[in-house]
Amino acid sequence: MSVPTDLASSVRVLAFDIFGTVVDWHGSIVQEMAQLHPEVDGGAFARAWREGYKPAMARVMSGELGWTRIDDLHRMILDDILPRFGLAGLAEAERAHINHVWHRLHPWMDSVEGLTRLKRRYTICTLSNGNIGLLTNMAKSAGLPWDCILSAEVFRAYKPDPATYLGVARVFDLAPGQVMLVAAHHEDLAGARACGLRTAYVERQFEFGTSDPKDVSPQPGNDLHCESLVALADVLGA
Template sequence: MTLPRILAFDVFGTVVDWHGSIAREVAALYPQVDGDAFALAWRDGYYPAMARVRSGELGWTRIDELHRIILDGILPRFGLEHLSEAERQHLNRAWHRLDAWPDSVEALTRLKARFTICTLSNGNIGLLTNMAKRAGLPWDCILSAEVFRAYKPDPATYLGVAQTFDAAPDEVMLVAAHQEDLDAARPCGLQTAYIERPLEFGAAHVKDVSPSPANTFHARSLTHLAEQLLA
């Protein structure tokens, strides 16, 4: 097996703890609100919102704007419909302030010494840049659905990474904590690495992280992936 030249990382859930970060911030700002339930409700709106773009109901829309549409829709459910415009804007940017998983920065730094490492996220460029700056994520390059004007799992996103770096698809490896993301990348010719993140949805909602033999690598963490790739 030939190792890839480029490692393209899913970000939400794979590199950063979106659930824990949103839940903590919401609970700190609004102690009367169940942060766990709020984080899950906000994320639940993610795929339906993207489907509105894919169907043509909405024109091309950045994730920041989709997050805001979802946020405005769920605030009444949690007794927060009274929030001002400034408060809503601040809360919506919580997605720019997500904390990295404890192993992420060190493992990415190790991998960066040998591979080109980039994002491949549905998050928009400004969001991913602010997140990286705050969390110390050492990306070589930030690639986003915004660049390709298509959301994953559109093949344009996966093939776009290869085209960006003038590489063959099999010189790119998608690294993700979501089997459906990897399953979409594989027919495009990319190698795939699954990262176990059993607590992606919080301690009360432990995720199945069973291996799939279709993936090139399976790792317990980003640290474990680095150990395998750098062996």
């Protein structure tokens, strides 16, 4: 892919969506459930947990719930789905341990190499709905070399609220066009574009598992479309 020189040089900060873009939430949860509760369909469990994510955030954004960290929303969803999988009797300690699987998610195979290369040329940061403690623990566990961890918790707003995207530019005292959002979700990228950020789509065809591949076809509007973070580093000359 040919990238305009002005794009590669004008962008100063790369902000990354995390769940599904940098780390494999589905595969990580399936693996942990196979170890802890092999009788449970780990793929169905992972998808059911993730399906509760947007409705839970919507309760916060509507004002039904006050500001709530993703850790706490994840726990609410977990407690709700456990009976469906025959796990209603789990003790508090095991529920807490399972809930913190989100802190232990594994990176995609290209993530650490890609981020390490991109960090040489750009400031790289998270822009996730995950809370700061979660993202910090994940970075330590997965070896993710962030320059800075930014979160919805910092801005007290969940993506796609403009406060999150514009907040990154404000943190670094940059114009929105000097920030690029990197994500595997077109809705997220559309929100960033509406705020004036540049956007790069990364293909994660198996975000929901190999049995449920995503359509990763290019969509108009994004500045870049790459197969991986290593490919993004190649395109940006990092």
